[in-house]
Amino acid sequence: LDGTYDEANAFALILQGKIPSTKLYEDEHSYAFLDIQPQSKGHSLVISKWSKARNILEVEDEALAQVMATVKKVAIATRKALNPDGIHVAQFNGAPAGQTVYHLHFHIVPRWVGGPTGF
Ligand code: 5GP
Numbered sequence: 001l002d003g004t005y006d007e008a009n010a011f012a013l014i015l016q017g018k019i020p021s022t023k024l025y026e027d028e029h030s031y032a033f034l035d036i037q038p039q040s041k042g043h044s045l046v047i048s049k050w051s052k053a054r055n056i057l058e059v060e061d062e063a064l065a066q067v068m069a070t071v072k073k074v075a076i077a078t079r080k081a082l083n084p085d086g087i088h089v090a091q092f093n094g095a096p097a098g099q100t101v102y103h104l105h106f107h108i109v110p111r112w113v114g115g116p117t118g119f
Contacts, residue, residue: 001094005052011103029066032074042082042110046070054102055093084110
C-alpha cells in the first residue's frame, strides 16, 4: 500500500493524451473512459484529473467527492444505455487486492442475470 506516485502510470499517460482512450465523460476534475479489458460490455473507469493519489488511503477528500459524483453520473448513464440488471462499483488497493494501475480509479461494471458476477 506504500509507494510513490509514478508520473508515467497508464492513467497519467491517458490524461496527457499519450495513450488513447475512449472517453465517456469529462469535467474539470474527473475523467471517465472505457476499460481496455472489459469484464462486461460497458465496463468503465473513473479517475481524478489532478489528484496524485495511488489509492483510496491517500486521496484528498475533495478529489474523492469529485470522482464519486462522476461515478454516479456514469452509473446512471450506463443504466440508460445498456439496461443492466446490476452494476458493480469497485476499487482495489494494493497488488494482493488486484490493483494493477497505481492512479486511484473506480470500476463501473454492468452486470446481467446469468452473466459473470466478476472480480
Ligand atoms: P485495477 O486492477 O488496477 O483496479 O484495474 C486496472 C484496470 O485498468 C484494468 O481493468 C485494466 O484493464 C485497465 N487498464 C489498464 N491499462 C489500461 C489502458 O491503457 N487503457 C484503458 N482504457 N484501460 C486500462
